[in-house]
Amino acid sequence: MTDPALKRHDLKERIMAEPDVILEDPDLMRALLSADAQRMGDNIVDLRGLAMDRLQARLGRLEDTHRSVIAAAYENLAGTNQVHRAVLSLLEPHDFAAFMHNLGGEVASLLQVDAIRLVLETDEATPDPALAALDEVLSIVPRGRIDTLIGTPNGLPARKVTLQAVQKHTAPIYGEAAPYIASEALLRLEFGEARLPGLMALGAEDASQFTPNQGTDLLSFFAKVVERAILRWIV
Numbered sequence: 052m053t054d055p056a057l058k059r060h061d062l063k064e065r066i067m068a069e070p071d072v073i074l075e076d077p078d079l080m081r082a083l084l085s086a087d088a089q090r091m092g093d094n095i096v097d098l099r100g101l102a103m104d105r106l107q108a109r110l111g112r113l114e115d116t117h118r119s120v121i122a123a124a125y126e127n128l129a130g131t132n133q134v135h136r137a138v139l140s141l142l143e144p145h146d147f148a149a150f151m152h153n154l155g156g157e158v159a160s161l162l163q164v165d166a167i168r169l170v171l172e173t174d175e176a177t178p179d180p181a182l183a184a185l186d187e188v189l190s191i192v193p194r195g196r197i198d199t200l201i202g203t204p205n206g207l208p209a210r211k212v213t214l215q216a217v218q219k220h221t222a223p224i225y226g227e228a229a230p231y232i233a234s235e236a237l238l239r240l241e242f243g244e245a246r247l248p249g250l251m252a253l254g255a256e257d258a259s260q261f262t263p264n265q266g267t268d269l270l271s272f273f274a275k276v277v278e279r280a281i282l283r284w285i286v
Contacts, residue, residue, distance in 0.1 A: 077107065134269045137161040138276045147284040148185065155188040164236075166228040166254035169281075172197055172247035190224060197250045200224070201237050209248075211274060212267040213237040216258060225254045233258035238274035242285055251277055 066072075072079075140157050144150040151169065159167045170190045200221055201213055214236050221237070222229045232254035240249035251274060255261060 131269060133161060133163070134273050138273065141276060141280055150280065150284070151185045151188045162253065163255075164253045164260075165256045166225045166232060166252075168224045168226070168252040168254070170197060170200070170224060170250040170252065172249070174247070187226070194247060197239065197248050200250060201239060209239055211239055212270045213239075214261040214263050214265055214267065214270075216262075217254065221252070224252050228254065231256050234261040236261045236270055238270060238277070240274060240278050240281070242278060242282055246285065249278075249281065 137158050140153060140161060141150075144153050154169065155167050159165075167188060168190055169188055170192055172194050173191050174194055198209065201210060202218075215234070217225075217232045217235045221235060222232065225232050234255050234257065236253040238251040238253070240251060242249065253261070253270075
């Protein structure tokens with residue numbers, strides 16, 4: 052049998068040779084502090100143990116925060132790249148029909164949305180028949196309809212981007228896809244003081260894809276690009 056004294060001496064030698072092994076191991080440090088507290092008894096306040104617990108709790112919170120910040124940074128970078136690819140695709144078509152086809156196809160795929168609709172206002176009683184062929188993506192509505200869709204309060208500046216669960220009065224925008232759309236991003240488009248506004252509606256089946264607490268900087272940028280792209284064909 053191994054001599055207990057010899058065994059303890061061997062263990063001591065190993066610890067003295069590599070003390071960092073224990074100091075860097077939270078489980079070993081916790082076990083040592085617990086044994087020390089038991090040796091001192093219940094009537095002794097172990098300030099070292101309390102300090103260690105607090106430091107470990109603080110370290111845990113810092114690690115959680117660090118992971119959250121890193122995850123948010125990666126998500127933001129991914130979103131930026133996603134919008135940039137959509138913008139490049141948006142600028143490729145050379146006529147309005149191709150632009151609309153690309154909007155409902157490749158751009159929708161790049162933005163990972165299930166439906167895209169462009170809504171334009173008009174004062175004409177009978178819209179241009181050529182636009183009727185684009186009704187899968189394009190909707191022509193009377194003047195003032197866009198403010199109603201976005202829900203702009205009287206006297207307040209219009210919001211550039213609105214993120215929300217799909218509303219009863221906005222659902223019809225998406226046509227046949229309406230029953231499946233759960234959340235939406237409404238991007239107000241401005242084409243100049245002498246022109247009526249427009250609206251880009253991005254619809255998603257995922258209810259959490261667009262929520263009011265999300266940032267809107269990238270979508271605001273995307274809306275400005277859409278405005279400039281459409282101005283190429285607005286007379």
